[in-house]
Amino acid sequence: MARYLLKRLGQSIVLLIIVSMIGFFMLHLTPGGPLSQYALTPGMTQETIDRIAEQMGLNRPLPVQYLDWVWRLVQGDWGESYRDNQPVLSVIGRHLFATLLLMGSSTAISIGIGTWIGIRGATHRYSAFDYVATVGAMVALSIPTFWFGLVGIYIFSLELGWLPAGNMYEIGNGSFLDYLHHLIMPSVVLALVNIAIWSRYMRTATLDVINQDFVKTARAKGVSERRVLMKHVVGNALLPMITLAGMQLPNLLSGALVTETVFTWPGMGRLFLDSLGYNDYPVVMGLLMFSAILVLLGNLIADLISAAIDPRIRLS
Amino acid sequence: MTSNRITRRGTMQMMGLAGAAGLFAPNLLVSRALAAAPDAPTGQIIVGFSQEPTVFNPLMPRIEVDDGVQLSLFDALFRISPEGEFIPALAAEVPTIENGGLSEDGLEWRVKLRDDVKWHDGEPFTAEDVKFTLELVVDPNFRSWRTTGHDLVRDLTVVSPTEITWRMEEPFAPYMAILVETMMVPKHILGPEEDRNNAPFNQAPVGTGAFKWGSRTAGDHLELVANPDYFGEGPYIERLIYKYIPDLTVLYTQFKSGDIDIAGSQYITPDNYEEAKTLPGKVVEVVPSPTVESLFLNMERPQFKEKAVREALYAALDKQAIIDALYYGLPTPTESYLPQQSFFYNPDLPQHEFNIERANQILDEAGWTRGAGGIREKDGVRLSFTNSTTSGNHLREQAQQFIQQTFAEIGVEMTISNKPPAVMWGDYWTNSEFDTVIVGIVFTTGADADVTVRFHSGAIPAQDGAGSNTGQYQNEEVDKLLEQGTSTFVPEERKEIYHQLQKIIRDDLPLLPMFQYATVRGHKEGIMGIVPNINTRIDTWHAAAYYWDN
Numbered sequence: 001m002a003r004y005l006l007k008r009l010g011q012s013i014v015l016l017i018i019v020s021m022i023g024f025f026m027l028h029l030t031p032g033g034p035l036s037q038y039a040l041t042p043g044m045t046q047e048t049i050d051r052i053a054e055q056m057g058l059n060r061p062l063p064v065q066y067l068d069w070v071w072r073l074v075q076g077d078w079g080e081s082y083r084d085n086q087p088v089l090s091v092i093g094r095h096l097f098a099t100l101l102l103m104g105s106s107t108a109i110s111i112g113i114g115t116w117i118g119i120r121g122a123t124h125r126y127s128a129f130d131y132v133a134t135v136g137a138m139v140a141l142s143i144p145t146f147w148f149g150l151v152g153i154y155i156f157s158l159e160l161g162w163l164p165a166g167n168m169y170e171i172g173n174g175s176f177l178d179y180l181h182h183l184i185m186p187s188v189v190l191a192l193v194n195i196a197i198w199s200r201y202m203r204t205a206t207l208d209v210i211n212q213d214f215v216k217t218a219r220a221k222g223v224s225e226r227r228v229l230m231k232h233v234v235g236n237a238l239l240p241m242i243t244l245a246g247m248q249l250p251n252l253l254s255g256a257l258v259t260e261t262v263f264t265w266p267g268m269g270r271l272f273l274d275s276l277g278y279n280d281y282p283v284v285m286g287l288l289m290f291s292a293i294l295v296l297l298g299n300l301i302a303d304l305i306s307a308a309i310d311p312r313i314r315l316s
Numbered sequence: 317m318t319s320n321r322i323t324r325r326g327t328m329q330m331m332g333l334a335g336a337a338g339l340f341a342p343n344l345l346v347s348r349a350l351a352a353a354p355d356a357p358t359g360q361i362i363v364g365f366s367q368e369p370t371v372f373n374p375l376m377p378r379i380e381v382d383d384g385v386q387l388s389l390f391d392a393l394f395r396i397s398p399e400g401e402f403i404p405a406l407a408a409e410v411p412t413i414e415n416g417g418l419s420e421d422g423l424e425w426r427v428k429l430r431d432d433v434k435w436h437d438g439e440p441f442t443a444e445d446v447k448f449t450l451e452l453v454v455d456p457n458f459r460s461w462r463t464t465g466h467d468l469v470r471d472l473t474v475v476s477p478t479e480i481t482w483r484m485e486e487p488f489a490p491y492m493a494i495l496v497e498t499m500m501v502p503k504h505i506l507g508p509e510e511d512r513n514n515a516p517f518n519q520a521p522v523g524t525g526a527f528k529w530g531s532r533t534a535g536d537h538l539e540l541v542a543n544p545d546y547f548g549e550g551p552y553i554e555r556l557i558y559k560y561i562p563d564l565t566v567l568y569t570q571f572k573s574g575d576i577d578i579a580g581s582q583y584i585t586p587d588n589y590e591e592a593k594t595l596p597g598k599v600v601e602v603v604p605s606p607t608v609e610s611l612f613l614n615m616e617r618p619q620f621k622e623k624a625v626r627e628a629l630y631a632a633l634d635k636q637a638i639i640d641a642l643y644y645g646l647p648t649p650t651e652s653y654l655p656q657q658s659f660f661y662n663p664d665l666p667q668h669e670f671n672i673e674r675a676n677q678i679l680d681e682a683g684w685t686r687g688a689g690g691i692r693e694k695d696g697v698r699l700s701f702t703n704s705t706t707s708g709n710h711l712r713e714q715a716q717q718f719i720q721q722t723f724a725e726i727g728v729e730m731t732i733s734n735k736p737p738a739v740m741w742g743d744y745w746t747n748s749e750f751d752t753v754i755v756g757i758v759f760t761t762g763a764d765a766d767v768t769v770r771f772h773s774g775a776i777p778a779q780d781g782a783g784s785n786t787g788q789y790q791n792e793e794v795d796k797l798l799e800q801g802t803s804t805f806v807p808e809e810r811k812e813i814y815h816q817l818q819k820i821i822r823d824d825l826p827l828l829p830m831f832q833y834a835t836v837r838g839h840k841e842g843i844m845g846i847v848p849n850i851n852t853r854i855d856t857w858h859a860a861a862y863y864w865d866n
Contacts, residue, residue: 033742037379046784166575
């Protein structure tokens with residue numbers, strides 16, 4: 001086990017180095033730079049831009065800049081944002097909270113409802129419920145999230161006035177109930193697509209298991225239908241879902257750009273887009289490394305859990 | 317053509333109305349008399365911005381929304397009124413030749429300061445702070461936004477806590493306008509800092525302005541609180557909140573839903589104007605902006621060397637169709653690079669006329685004959701070039717297609733090659749790597765009409781010049797007028813020089829002027845004290861005067 005973990009760790013570090021190199025050079029080789037946003041400022045001259053680039057160390061050779069960045073990173077210094085001089089980790093940290101809140105609640109909703117629909121669809125195959133769920137999933141998957149978002153805002157905020165049109169909390173309030181009130185619409189809108197995905201996967205996984213011999217054996221032994229379903233069917237059908245959930249972890253933290261934009265939710269997706277737009281290299285690189293680590297971690301955790309649950313899998 | 321005329325007149329009327337509304341709105345000086353501003357600051361106002369303010373040291377490079385916040389926190393020596401008049405702010409009076417503040421040759425400056433100003437931390441503001449600020453701006457270790465003008469200042473001398481003098485290396489009339497945009501920073505806080513580029517002050521600024529720094533939630537909003545000891549008018553509200561809403565559609569939705577009180581920069585999109593006007597409980601008006609949209613030419617390209625070509629292209633540019641079809645008739649067609657509200661604007665420039673026949677005729681007479689594919693050529697040069705702008709700017713992208721079509725009718729091939737913003741306005745723009753560009757530029761420096769950095773032959777970065785003459789325009793007469801303009805201090809005399817300059821540039825056409833932008837601004841009914849000011853970059857230039865009337 002320890003050897004296995006060590007091996008995975010070694011692989012991960014090599015992968016991270018490759019990712020960081022590709023990311024760093026691609027980012028810096030695109031024309032333009034963090035100062036181009038000032039090019040149209042009245043009275044701005046090329047001279048001034050050159051002077052500031054010099055002060056920021058932007059005109060050093062790229063390999064030097066890369067090594068400098070890596071050296072700092074190894075020492076735990078993720079650098080500072082070009083936009084507001086804040087340490088990259090604290091910038092990420094602040095947006096992470098917003099994203100965790102939104103993605104966490106939306107994932108809870110989608111997994112809960114999605115697995116339930118999936119199981120029920122599989123046990124009541126070709127029933128009216130199954131048809132409605134299948135069609136519903138197709139619709140939810142086909143319609144873009146921003147459309148759901150805008151329609152939701154139109155109905156529930158502008159027409160009915162029940163829910164706020166966006167934002168994470170009302171400025172000056174920020175109580176628990178206030179957060180909850182603001183959380184309802186974005187998390188439900190975001191969950192719609194994921195409910196569809198989870199329900200389809202769960203339905204397929206349940207169908208795979210439901211006709212296997214051990215399930216028939218259990219029934220033959222007179223185990224109650226409810227117990228068969230909960231213990232033997234669902235337990236086994238959830239196994240592939242763990243891998244799926246592990247792969248979802250980075251998504252969970254990278255945020256939902258569209259939903260965050262429509263609902264002015266200050267999360268990671270928007271941070272990434274804003275930082276890219278301003279060529280805020282330190283933050284973009286920070287986000288890249290952060291999500292790369294999460295992908296590796298997510299896969300590792302999924303593997304470990306699968307091994308723990310399924311005795312057929314051996315880690316070596 | 318007739319229908320176009322009507323629309324144009326309609327637009328002008330709308331602008332007139334907006335101007336009139338400006339006059340009726342409580343003005344800087346008379347608002348107390350007109351409507352009842354509260355005695356103590358009450359309530360809060362949320363301003364929505366579509367870009368995030370992130371720079372709070374007012375001497376560092378900044379974009380419009382940064383200006384918006386800084387103008388609430390800081391003061392400069394002078395302010396500029398909507399009419400283009402200089403008003404003393406931290407200074408006690410505006411130095412002129414008459415009051416002895418300025419020597420005849422414009423070289424000696426003497427500025428008297430107010431004696432009742434305190435920094436937000438209670439320390440008094442003195443001439444030492446002014447000296448410190450003007451020295452910091454030119455400090456080579458400091459990441460300063462602009463050194464133009466400041467680099468001519470010599471012998472800064474603090475005469476007394478309320479008086480400072482200096483000498484200019486050479487006469488430079490635009491310096492007054494530059495001082496309007498140079499906000500004062502506290503010596504007692506920034507002075508002792510080793511590294512002023514990363515000082516804590518830059519994230520928790522201390523100014524003299526109507527509002528004090530409250531808190532910032534990065535990526536979401538920042539909160540300023542009333543400064544009860546403010547020396548000027550206001551503030552009348554307790555809290556001023558700048559809320560970042562990164563999408564203009566969402567900005568408008570939140571304006572509609574009432575989540576924000578003022579739809580700030582970059583305002584309501586023109587396509588929403590018709591609906592916005594009808595919203596209950598909201599005040600929506602069209603306000604001219606100083607940005608001038610033009611088809612910018614790279615004058616070093618062989619295609620554009622000949623004036624006849626530029627004239628023909630201008631004649632084949634259907635401005636009015638673009639304004640009406642794409643911009644809902646809101647912008648005003650223009651012939652000058654200066655905003656039409658500017659003191660220096662020349663209203664007597666020749667009027668553009670969209671005329672394909674005339675354009676063809678000009679090119680025929682100049683000897684440009686149609687060759688392969690109907691594209692005109694002369695001496696081996698084909699009238700074919702690229703046009704670029706920020707990709708994703710849908711209105712500009714559609715305008716390009718309009719222009720492409722009318723140019724094709726005169727045997728000119730224009731191919732579209734758009735780029736993302738960081739690429740577009742990087743080296744591609746500053747090093748003149750483009751053929752033509754569609755761009756909106758504010759040519760003025762505050763209210764000053766000096767355009768040396770844009771049109772002087774010594775300001776071409778691609779030819780090692782210091783400036784932003786990216787069109788590589790060179791004209792000896794223009795150079796001479798620009799130099800005269802900056803060394804003339806009597807406004808009426810400068811006006812004459814700049815009228816002449818606008819005439820030459822209109823005649824020469826290094827850029828094909830299209831229109832002056834107008835923005836659609838909106839706020840909730842009951843907010844008083846909002847006055848548009850074309851001489852500033854942003855609507856919240858004077859948030860100190862905002863208050864709720866209910």
